Amino acid sequence: MLLSLLVFCLLAVAARFVYLQAGPALPFSGSSASEVKTLLDGYNGKLIKLATVDGVDWYGAPSGQDAGAEAMKREVAAAGWRFVQQEGAGYFFERGAEKIVITSQMWTGRYVLFRIPSNTL
Template sequence: MGMNKRAKVLFLLLFFLGLCFIMIAYVSLIWHPALPFESKSKREVTELLGENTGTIVKLTTEENVDWYGYGPQANEASAADAMKRAVTEKGWTFIQQEGAGYFFERGKEKMIITSQMWTGNYVLFRIPAGVLEP
């Protein structure tokens, strides 16, 4: 009889630990979902953005795309304003926004920059490589 009770306690303990593990994994996904690029870690990105509050910061370049970020505690309007300022300083004219897409022109060139929220605290921008380079 004693062994049966011990087996039940062990089962419940393992079940509880399993649930805790699943909850921790789920919460970590909520707070730090995957990045849309692989060359920087979540920690590197949050540190870079945390050190540069209020400006857009280049995070990485992958596949002919520059990734910039804005935050923490970013709202999409302030992030978009910072991005549009940086792009218009390079001679581009903002035309319109459609959803997460921002349309720019420079002479006959056209460009679309897209944005996405990351973790609810940061805004990431996908900008063609070199647009904001000196």
């Protein structure tokens, strides 16, 4: 009984270590979690482009104190888009008659990922 409990605890610790090293699955293909973490750890106040998949650019930033969301809004505004409103994880922008929605999602609890239509930035 004690041996079984010890083996279970060791397996649980090992599984947790592997999960923390690899991280949860990414919402896009073509990059590994460790590659994305390395890129995002180099954050310098500007969004970091992570991938382009199926007409969508994926960007990321640290999640602390809305810094990532503010960086995203600042960079999209610099590309000529006017921020209209936020509804949940969706950010609505307009440029003339054009409208786009940028969505965000937390990843690993430390980063926020943005799904931005290609050629927006």
